[in-house]
């Protein structure tokens with residue numbers, strides 16, 4: 050399986066963008082991905098949702114996703130249409146939450162510095178190459194390793210476990226969350 | 235014969251069948267989990283994911299400890315639905331270690347108090363401050379909801395064996411300087427990602443004089459330096475604390491003298507002063523003398539970091555016979571129900587309320603901007619909590635300063651960020 054993805058970049062190069070900024074705690078009273086997606090990155094960039102299109106790639110600076118363990122951060126970004134995140138580095142729980150969800154997070158030093166929002170970029174996971182197609186530049190990153198590739202191929206930790214056990218990971222059922230937005234604290 | 239190992243490597247090795255060969259940093263291992271802590275925010279999604287895996291029964295209900303804590307008592311209809319899901323899970327799975335409202339507490343404070351964490355264990359919770367339990371010589375780390383689903387289903391989880399940063403703490407903490415000041419100092423030195431992916435391991439002669447509560451505050455904030463865990467070795471203090479709460483036996487682990495560390499930092503704790511972390515990073519620590527004149531709107535004494543009984547006693551000692559400044563809101567939120575009762579028995583609530591504070595039941599509350607003291611636009615709060623990120627305690631333009639309970643109490647009295655030492659009798 051080829052693991053190359055291509056998309057438009059949204060650059061947030063500030064260090065330490067934390068999970069409270071990616072999805073504020075005031076929205077944690079739901080785990081509906083679509084609902085969470087409505088507030089992705091809201092405290093950093095109110096225009097984020099309006100600009101993102103499905104398949105876009107977020108390019109971040111150092112220590113992206115630090116702070117709380119909320120997996121809601123990955124769900125909110127993915128729900129908003131983001132296909133992968135390239136960061137100078139990631140906080141560890143965000144990093145593992147990404148792979149556990151079959152969501153690509155790549156650590157690539159220098160990517161943020163030489164990318165502008167709107168650039169077309171390509172990530173070759175097997176080779177460990179980040180290419181900025183608009184600017185014609187390229188950077189290498191340390192490939193993720195066999196175990197992580199297996200997680201990504203399976204679509205995340207739970208499908209991976211199901212596969213190992215010879216079962217299947219059932220698709221999500223209808224969301225049963227109560228939606229009463231007017232009562233949100 | 236394996237290479238010399240750190241305590242973290244030994245615990246992980248013992249939980250993945252590699253006692254003899256050992257493990258090394260960077261290796262990915264699948265470790266058996268001894269303790270799984272569940273609360274109402276991150277557990278409900280994990281329950282659904284476990285069901286999608288076709289698993290109907292958790293691997294071992296007796297290894298789970300469950301309490302609602304973040305938004306209790308339920309702050310709105312949605313959180314009520316989350317706690318209902320948690321209750322249903324407890325019933326369906328026959329979980330006996332369940333702490334309902336009235337026995338509840340912030341999980342990281344409740345688990346040790348009820349004797350569930352023992353030296354040598356592996357413990358996880360889908361919550362970043364799970365590192366708190368490292369104070370007991372356990373490997374304890376925060377995970378996500380998918381991880382939690384995997385653990386509930388299989389009893390195991392993958393980990394990359396972390397490199398370890400060693401901190402040698404020597405000397406005695408001066409009067410008015412607490413373990414909170416010490417960990418804020420460490421984070422200010424190494425930064426919010428200074429321990430990223432790493433275990434933080436503590437040594438030195440200071441430790442014998444630190445209570446378990448003081449150690450928990452240090453381990454709690456490992457994640458604020460990006461750490462995977464913050465671990466102490468079990469000693470006589472640990473054993474006494476654990477023995478008072480459970481008769482279950484345990485096997486402690488100990489780093490080899492020649493174990494490999496990624497770095498070593500020596501700290502003479504006797505040279506420290508009270509520290510305040512300025513907005514909006516826990517690493518923005520300044521000695522109190524450098525903070526300047528900062529007027530506050532709110533003082534918050536709560537959270538899994540600093541709302542245990544010793545913390546409340548420190549704060550009460552400063553507030554006793556004094557009154558908080560006009561216009562300041564002071565909120566005291568004991569970390570668990572038992573701590574709440576103890577504080578009541580000791581007369582601390584009388585001191586707090588006479589001083590003009592309000593006291594709440596145990597809850598995460600305003601620590602994460604949930605309830606019980608959420609901040610409005612541009613409000614300034616000094617807090618005993620662990621993170622002061624943008625928007626953490628409410629409005630994105632609110633400003634949060636982190637400090638010890640003593641510093642927060644003294645600041646509540648004067649209305650500006652204040653050195654607690656002159657107020658300690």
Ligand code: SF4
Pocket residue numbers: 304340341342361363536537538539597598601602619620
């Ligand atoms: S008190 Fe705060 S930091 Fe601790 S578990 Fe609750 S929300 Fe998290």
